[in-house]
Amino acid sequence: MARRILWRLANLVPLLFVISLLVFFISKAGPADPVKDVLSEKMSPEQIEQIRQAYGLDQPAWKQYLHWLRDMFTNGGGISLSVRSPVSGIVFPAFLNTLILGAATTVVAVALGVLIGFVSGIRHGRLIDRAAMLLVQIGSNLPIYWFGLIVIWLTAVQWNWLPPGGMHDLRGDGGFGDLLLHLIAPAFAASLVSMLIIARFVRAAVIESAGSDYIRTYRSQGFGRAAILGKHIGRNILPPIVNTTGLTVGSVITGVVFVETIFSWPGLGSVLLNAIAGSDYPVIQSGILLVATTFVVVNLITDVLLDLLNPRLRHGGA
Amino acid sequence: ADSKPRDGGTLIVGQYQEVTQFDPNRQYSWETWRIDRNIYETLVNEDLSSPTGVPKIVPGLATSWTVSPDATTYTFKLRQGVKFTDGTPFDAQAVQFNVRRFTDPTFQYYDKVSAATMGLVYADLASFKVIDDYTVEYVFKHPFLDYLRQIPNSGNAASGIFSPAALQKYGQDGLADHPVGTGPFKFQERVRGDHTTLVRNPDYWGARPRLDKVIFKPIGDDQSRVAALRSGAVDLISRVPPDSVATLEKAGFSVPENKNVPQIIYYNFNYTNQYLQDKRVRQAIIHAVDRKTLAEKIYKGYAGPATSIINQGNEAYDASAVDYQFDPEAAKKLIADAGYQPGEVKFTILSDTTGQPTAEFIQQQLKAVGIDASVESFEWITYGTRSANLKPTDGINLGEWGYIAPNWVKIAHNYSVVNRGGDKYSDTSAATNSAIEAAAHNPDPAKSKELWQAAAQAWAKDATIFPLISFNRYYAVSPRVGGFVWPQQDHYDLSQIWVAS
Amino acid sequence: MTTTTAEVRAGAPPRLRRSAAARFVRNREALLGLVVLIVMVGVSVLAPWLAPYDPNAGDPDNVLAPVGSAGHLLGTDDQGRDVLSRLLYGGRGALVVSIVSVAVALLIGTLLGLYGAFAGRRTSGVLMRIIDLMFAFPVILVALSLAAIIHPGPWVLIGTVVFGAVPYVTRIVFAEAKIEREKDYVEAARSLGASEATILRTEVLPNLLSSVVIYGTSLVGVNIVFTASLSALGLGIQPPSPDWGRMISEGAKVLVTGNPGVATFPAIAILLVALAFNWLGDGLRDVLNP
Amino acid sequence: MTAVLTVDGLHVDFQLPGAVVHAVRGVDLEVGPGEVLALVGESGSGKSVTAAGILGLLPRNARVTAGSIRFQGTELVGLGERQLNVFRGAGIGMIFQDPVTSLDPSFTIGSQLGDTARLHLRVSRNEALEVSRTWLDRVGIGDPDRVLRSYPHELSGGMRQRVMIALAGLSGPKLLIADEPTTALDATVQKQILDLLLGLAGEAGTAVLLITHDFGVVSHTSTRVAVMREGTIVEIGQTGQVLGAPSHPYTRTLIDSVPEIGQRHLQDGHQRRLLGAPPATARVRLSERTEAPRPPTDRPILELHGVTKEFSIGGLGTGRHRSTVRAVSEVSLSVRRGEIFGLIGESGSGKSTLARLSGALLPLTAGSVTFDGTDVGTAGKQGLRDLRRRFQYVFQDAATALNPRIRVGDQIARPLLRLGKATGRREATELTHRALELVGLNAGYADRYPREFSGGQRQRVGIARAIALEPDLLILDEPTSALDVSTQAAIINLLLDLKDELDLTYLFIGHNLAIIDFVCDRIGVMRQGSLVETFPAGELFSTDRQPATRALLDAVLPVRARRREDLLAPSTIKD
Numbered sequence A: 001m002a003r004r005i006l007w008r009l010a011n012l013v014p015l016l017f018v019i020s021l022l023v024f025f026i027s028k029a030g031p032a033d034p035v036k037d038v039l040s041e042k043m044s045p046e047q048i049e050q051i052r053q054a055y056g057l058d059q060p061a062w063k064q065y066l067h068w069l070r071d072m073f074t075n076g077g078g079i080s081l082s083v084r085s086p087v088s089g090i091v092f093p094a095f096l097n098t099l100i101l102g103a104a105t106t107v108v109a110v111a112l113g114v115l116i117g118f119v120s121g122i123r124h125g126r127l128i129d130r131a132a133m134l135l136v137q138i139g140s141n142l143p144i145y146w147f148g149l150i151v152i153w154l155t156a157v158q159w160n161w162l163p164p165g166g167m168h169d170l171r172g173d174g175g176f177g178d179l180l181l182h183l184i185a186p187a188f189a190a191s192l193v194s195m196l197i198i199a200r201f202v203r204a205a206v207i208e209s210a211g212s213d214y215i216r217t218y219r220s221q222g223f224g225r226a227a228i229l230g231k232h233i234g235r236n237i238l239p240p241i242v243n244t245t246g247l248t249v250g251s252v253i254t255g256v257v258f259v260e261t262i263f264s265w266p267g268l269g270s271v272l273l274n275a276i277a278g279s280d281y282p283v284i285q286s287g288i289l290l291v292a293t294t295f296v297v298v299n300l301i302t303d304v305l306l307d308l309l310n311p312r313l314r315h316g317g318a
Numbered sequence B: 001a002d003s004k005p006r007d008g009g010t011l012i013v014g015q016y017q018e019v020t021q022f023d024p025n026r027q028y029s030w031e032t033w034r035i036d037r038n039i040y041e042t043l044v045n046e047d048l049s050s051p052t053g054v055p056k057i058v059p060g061l062a063t064s065w066t067v068s069p070d071a072t073t074y075t076f077k078l079r080q081g082v083k084f085t086d087g088t089p090f091d092a093q094a095v096q097f098n099v100r101r102f103t104d105p106t107f108q109y110y111d112k113v114s115a116a117t118m119g120l121v122y123a124d125l126a127s128f129k130v131i132d133d134y135t136v137e138y139v140f141k142h143p144f145l146d147y148l149r150q151i152p153n154s155g156n157a158a159s160g161i162f163s164p165a166a167l168q169k170y171g172q173d174g175l176a177d178h179p180v181g182t183g184p185f186k187f188q189e190r191v192r193g194d195h196t197t198l199v200r201n202p203d204y205w206g207a208r209p210r211l212d213k214v215i216f217k218p219i220g221d222d223q224s225r226v227a228a229l230r231s232g233a234v235d236l237i238s239r240v241p242p243d244s245v246a247t248l249e250k251a252g253f254s255v256p257e258n259k260n261v262p263q264i265i266y267y268n269f270n271y272t273n274q275y276l277q278d279k280r281v282r283q284a285i286i287h288a289v290d291r292k293t294l295a296e297k298i299y300k301g302y303a304g305p306a307t308s309i310i311n312q313g314n315e316a317y318d319a320s321a322v323d324y325q326f327d328p329e330a331a332k333k334l335i336a337d338a339g340y341q342p343g344e345v346k347f348t349i350l351s352d353t354t355g356q357p358t359a360e361f362i363q364q365q366l367k368a369v370g371i372d373a374s375v376e377s378f379e380w381i382t383y384g385t386r387s388a389n390l391k392p393t394d395g396i397n398l399g400e401w402g403y404i405a406p407n408w409v410k411i412a413h414n415y416s417v418v419n420r421g422g423d424k425y426s427d428t429s430a431a432t433n434s435a436i437e438a439a440a441h442n443p444d445p446a447k448s449k450e451l452w453q454a455a456a457q458a459w460a461k462d463a464t465i466f467p468l469i470s471f472n473r474y475y476a477v478s479p480r481v482g483g484f485v486w487p488q489q490d491h492y493d494l495s496q497i498w499v500a501s
Numbered sequence C: 001m002t003t004t005t006a007e008v009r010a011g012a013p014p015r016l017r018r019s020a021a022a023r024f025v026r027n028r029e030a031l032l033g034l035v036v037l038i039v040m041v042g043v044s045v046l047a048p049w050l051a052p053y054d055p056n057a058g059d060p061d062n063v064l065a066p067v068g069s070a071g072h073l074l075g076t077d078d079q080g081r082d083v084l085s086r087l088l089y090g091g092r093g094a095l096v097v098s099i100v101s102v103a104v105a106l107l108i109g110t111l112l113g114l115y116g117a118f119a120g121r122r123t124s125g126v127l128m129r130i131i132d133l134m135f136a137f138p139v140i141l142v143a144l145s146l147a148a149i150i151h152p153g154p155w156v157l158i159g160t161v162v163f164g165a166v167p168y169v170t171r172i173v174f175a176e177a178k179i180e181r182e183k184d185y186v187e188a189a190r191s192l193g194a195s196e197a198t199i200l201r202t203e204v205l206p207n208l209l210s211s212v213v214i215y216g217t218s219l220v221g222v223n224i225v226f227t228a229s230l231s232a233l234g235l236g237i238q239p240p241s242p243d244w245g246r247m248i249s250e251g252a253k254v255l256v257t258g259n260p261g262v263a264t265f266p267a268i269a270i271l272l273v274a275l276a277f278n279w280l281g282d283g284l285r286d287v288l289n290p
Numbered sequence D: 001m002t003a004v005l006t007v008d009g010l011h012v013d014f015q016l017p018g019a020v021v022h023a024v025r026g027v028d029l030e031v032g033p034g035e036v037l038a039l040v041g042e043s044g045s046g047k048s049v050t051a052a053g054i055l056g057l058l059p060r061n062a063r064v065t066a067g068s069i070r071f072q073g074t075e076l077v078g079l080g081e082r083q084l085n086v087f088r089g090a091g092i093g094m095i096f097q098d099p100v101t102s103l104d105p106s107f108t109i110g111s112q113l114g115d116t117a118r119l120h121l122r123v124s125r126n127e128a129l130e131v132s133r134t135w136l137d138r139v140g141i142g143d144p145d146r147v148l149r150s151y152p153h154e155l156s157g158g159m160r161q162r163v164m165i166a167l168a169g170l171s172g173p174k175l176l177i178a179d180e181p182t183t184a185l186d187a188t189v190q191k192q193i194l195d196l197l198l199g200l201a202g203e204a205g206t207a208v209l210l211i212t213h214d215f216g217v218v219s220h221t222s223t224r225v226a227v228m229r230e231g232t233i234v235e236i237g238q239t240g241q242v243l244g245a246p247s248h249p250y251t252r253t254l255i256d257s258v259p260e261i262g263q264r265h266l267q268d269g270h271q272r273r274l275l276g277a278p279p280a281t282a283r284v285r286l287s288e289r290t291e292a293p294r295p296p297t298d299r300p301i302l303e304l305h306g307v308t309k310e311f312s313i314g315g316l317g318t319g320r321h322r323s324t325v326r327a328v329s330e331v332s333l334s335v336r337r338g339e340i341f342g343l344i345g346e347s348g349s350g351k352s353t354l355a356r357l358s359g360a361l362l363p364l365t366a367g368s369v370t371f372d373g374t375d376v377g378t379a380g381k382q383g384l385r386d387l388r389r390r391f392q393y394v395f396q397d398a399a400t401a402l403n404p405r406i407r408v409g410d411q412i413a414r415p416l417l418r419l420g421k422a423t424g425r426r427e428a429t430e431l432t433h434r435a436l437e438l439v440g441l442n443a444g445y446a447d448r449y450p451r452e453f454s455g456g457q458r459q460r461v462g463i464a465r466a467i468a469l470e471p472d473l474l475i476l477d478e479p480t481s482a483l484d485v486s487t488q489a490a491i492i493n494l495l496l497d498l499k500d501e502l503d504l505t506y507l508f509i510g511h512n513l514a515i516i517d518f519v520c521d522r523i524g525v526m527r528q529g530s531l532v533e534t535f536p537a538g539e540l541f542s543t544d545r546q547p548a549t550r551a552l553l554d555a556v557l558p559v560r561a562r563r564r565e566d567l568l569a570p571s572t573i574k575d
């Protein structure tokens, strides 16, 4: 098992290399020209050419790639082409913010999803099950553009309970409590979809597990409902929970762009969006490599946990 | 807004875009300059304290200046005793360092990117001289009447003076994140995507700024920005969505009106499109669109129609100039004359999402005269790249710009026509170009306005640009804020603004 | 065989099971889902006959008419276009795109996930790393590249959604298939001469169906919303074509100030479709997997 | 003295989509303290459902439609889960029929036993472990420490069954319901377990409701017997009386079907069948096509050389060190074409593992397996698949060897199509129905899912699936352990007829020595992974048998006292 983990981590290197190559050439082949953007609208062709030279964009693509690669190891990814400032200063803080939102989202999605799924599963077919499932189904299919605004409008403008967006109260001291307060609405909004999926998976797993012969065995021994639910059903539905949780972490990292926009969350999503639009490949590269690393690590953890959770898989397969 | 002026406090500004960078020679975008101009100062300033009238040019880092009669030589007496916020002195050497950075390829700190950006103003600079420690001289190849106006200009190519020491310390790319100037506020921090904080410069040479701190926060989503203002999270926002004006006013926010701001929304023609190479089609397009209805109905009167490329608020603005009347019949006829059946002319209208209502409106109006246009609209950034990389099927694409200085006509013509290869498709391009040159190189202030208007009229003949509207509501201000003035300029002065406690 | 006592039990065996269709019809939720979907599709198809106005024709003199105004049952948008007409037309793209893309993504993802779980460790490793790669690849980049190649439009949306959803489906299927792989019935099937491919298809797949259906039906609504956001970036269905997603992002501008209906009605429509799919999925699962 | 358990007119229905199954139709039972009541009866007659009904543990789609169940005077029907929990475990213990699925796959045996101990005995964690170990010891598990740390899938069928027994016995119930507790156990351990049950009944006054098919078990253990058929009790009475003078014809059939040690199906060139039935004269084969007669060869059909299998257990995340268990150790063996080779041995001795290895269902650790001249280990994927159409399995755990999500009809029909036994869906369906009928199941059952069967029915589905393919070699791992004796007899006869008709070869794993003795030509005995000896079946009782074999023989339970004298080797019989 330990060897497998190391192997997977070692895999990361070629994987990231492939990603960086792909990303580089896709952003090169893409429609955009990193220098031709809003600014260039207002520049003459000679001026544009000058900037192009300044960033070495007149060189052949493979040279540009090598330059980027060198920059990656020497000065944190080089200089952004569209923002003209060091990539590390752009990408890292944004990524950190996205991670914060991602973590909060995951916590909300998993906590509520598991709770709802569990309750629904136990009360399978009853009113509370139907009501809860309907509720999460509705919640997770509310278009975020619409729902997010309504949330902001109600909680921030009408009732003044929550801040209208951002990460910190710019007037306050920016403490942890403040961050939490700012996290509530975006994390909740971003978690809805995953919450539904987790809830449905957990529900299905609970139903299946609750009807199984081994749960019948526990029941025959007079174990209380709480013990059976908490320990045994709980343990046997862990794999789907872990699996969907791993996926949730992933999906929130790449999927919160729109939530970030609406809640003015200074995350990686909008940075990447802008960079992609402007073919700012140094930023795209670094951003995607960070995301990819996170994914691989999260997926690795998920896989290992899944194997550990399944006694039959612990030895790495039969 | 009517509370007494007060010292101290923090003002939070909600901007509609993430700012670019705080390097005066590389920065672009209005929102960036709205921050930058508090950090960096220019040799001359505009007096932004009045909501009406073209702002007067007033001393800035220069206390006085002389302009040669042929308007080629500008000599500035620099203000003495001014220090950059890093403690280094401001003097002629510092100015020279600044100028050489973007004009002198032999200079150790020459920067191509800056040169490209600043070329807009300094392309014709013949020489720069340090006369003495506090006197500098700029000599241009041609008469350049509008130079003083250009110095504190917004958008790109503003001439803010940075500390040479800072550039040496942080490098060409580092200045943007460590901006050092002489302005009323100094840079404290920028958290990308989240906010930029400026604090009062205690050693400021001019009137002491009232605010302790100004924070700028980008909120890209229109509705979120309005919500932030309404919830009190920010005190001032730019680019109020027209639909929110009435509700904001009802809720006690002030949404000042200014019909003379140098801002214009226009469409460029794409000359690689086969239909638009015919001037009759272009003229038909302008004839087909009812700009008055667009301004009054779709924008609810929060915009005014623009019928000349000389934007309102420009020194050479002429309200009576109309390029083409709204006349669908004339449009149909022109298209028929050009040899096209209804529905035969087809192209794409490119727009950013905020301009989408306009684009859809135009689309409907074009349809009425037999032009089949489709709309593609993109987020602002995507739009920027898309519109810089036009395809032959693209027809017209949205632009937003404008200046007080009348040489805007030349700038606009360069970018909308000359650089796009439009001269080939206009029968009158020679006349237009010479009219523009005549106006640009004219040393006589009295004749300037007249010449520029003539140039604009010459340009309008073959319909190579399509002016549309100008906004007259732009900012919304919380009642906590006092002293906010929206002058006839696309930025504002923060140094005398105060916030209620 | 003459001696089996069990044979004593006479009489034709009752057919224990109704046909799948009959069971489906008995499932009220699934039926409701189906009906809702049929209505939605029907309305979209019949939109030209049902819609009172040209969905794209604006009336500048009547912008943002409120819900229930004369002549405009659901009001008008900021261009003065009839919201009801746009709503009727707006489902076309959304339905086609989401259904096609989810179906394709499910198909590909399930195949890859199954294959990954049963292939040798090396192949499976490579496959799953490719999936990791897809995960990490921002869908927006995919969308932009696609848009560059094939012009913004429904195909870009479908391609993007497929690209985005495949890794998820794959991982869900992969993880579950790995668990199933160890079960005895797989060994039994192997002993019955089933090839690995057959085992995957006919033995393991039915045991994963529940998960696949859950995930797939959860995705439909989510993806209508997602494609709407892509359209707002200029990559999908272009204005002024009425499209629920676009209507929402455009209507959001006038949600609080103006006509809240512009965004709310398409939001409800999307919600209904999503719910219908969820119900249908649950019903389908019960039918396929009693 | 009042009865511990009284069941009165119990009716249980299953609601299937579109049909109702009346599984139990009026069962009356009474078990007094210290009494062992044996419940015997036809497979699928409702025994397990009755048992589950007592504890209120019926599947969701089942309803008690009428009747009453009283435990120590308290009516249980209609009680809620919480009230029933008062009785479960401490009052009524239950040993389920399918130990594979009845143990939690995610927890170790130690944890499952320990939890129960702590719940009912209110002891500390360590004491609970101690109690668990004692109980594993009592049910005859030799290395309790390893088993405590094992997960259910790491145990043999018999070990799992014994764990199940320990689990139910641990809490000291007043009433113990044991649903076929010894089917997977060899005779020695079976006896040990039964004595344990008797001990409980005798010392603690525990009432035992023992569901079984084995008349040896009945006569050894029970005071009274109830005979069940098609949902009702057809006869009930003192054990001696029912066994000796059964009044119901069905009971008589049952008793006549009991195989006796010392009978052989082929004696002196004469074919015999159980129950006195003659060998089939009509065709019993399924398909109409005639196979090309196989070229007679002397080559053994299956050859094992030094076959060894080690499982690795423990490692990261399991809380124990990585180690290996040697399940099969250097077994060499050859099975001749057309013979029936019996494999016996104590529970956990590696029989099932060896069977799996023979079919390359598990990778070998060492050694080689040759099937009809082809080395299975090097046959490659396609080669292996070609071989597989020629040998088939009947797995020990019928419950898990069937795909839970596929109707059994399809599970039988698909391999037929796949392996070319049937050319079209129609033919496959026909063959499926025929196979089901041959094993005594109604063709209508083809539409059901595995969980809707009784234990014995599932086992027969497994047999039907294998024989429908008419393989050359059939590996039968305890094929009749869950069958009542008359069904068992029918199945055995069927197997013999098929063999005659088709010249099949069987590898027959079993615990029931009478059956082994009856059907097998040669017998191999396993002990702790090794094959200790092989010999012709006729020499089973010869005096030069190994001690391991003798131990198995010694523990065989006689069915009726009057038959004891009939046994060939009276000296080996103990009481």
Ligand SMILES: Nc1ncnc2c1ncn2[C@@H]1O[C@H](COP(=O)(O)OP(=O)(O)OP(=O)(O)O)[C@@H](O)[C@H]1O
Binding pocket: D014, D016, D021, D023, D041, D042, D043, D044, D045, D046, D047, D048, D049, D050, D059, D061, D097, D451, D452, D453, D454, D455, D456, D457, D482, D483, D484
């Ligand atoms: N979940 C179920 N759904 C439908 N029918 C069922 C279900 N479980 C059992 N049955 C049916 O109920 C009848 C009684 O089953 P039960 O398990 O009690 O038999 P049994 O007497 O224990 O048989 P065996 O000796 O084979 O274990 C059988 O005919 C069986 O097919």
Ligand SMILES: Nc1ncnc2c1ncn2[C@@H]1O[C@H](COP(=O)(O)OP(=O)(O)OP(=O)(O)O)[C@@H](O)[C@H]1O
Binding pocket: D153, D154, D155, D156, D157, D158, D159, D184, D185, D186, D311, D312, D313, D325, D326, D327, D345, D346, D347, D348, D349, D350, D351, D352, D353, D354, D396
């Ligand atoms: N997957 C596994 N992992 C670890 N140990 C195993 C595994 N499978 C079997 N064993 C061990 O191998 C040994 C032999 O098991 P096997 O199932 O072959 O026994 P058996 O002879 O069939 O017994 P029974 O008569 O009880 O079915 C047992 O000790 C068992 O615990």
Ligand SMILES: [Mg+2]
Binding pocket: D047, D048, D049, D097, D179, D454, D455, D456
């Ligand atoms: Mg049973």
Ligand SMILES: [Mg+2]
Binding pocket: D156, D157, D158, D351, D352, D353, D396, D477
């Ligand atoms: Mg076994």
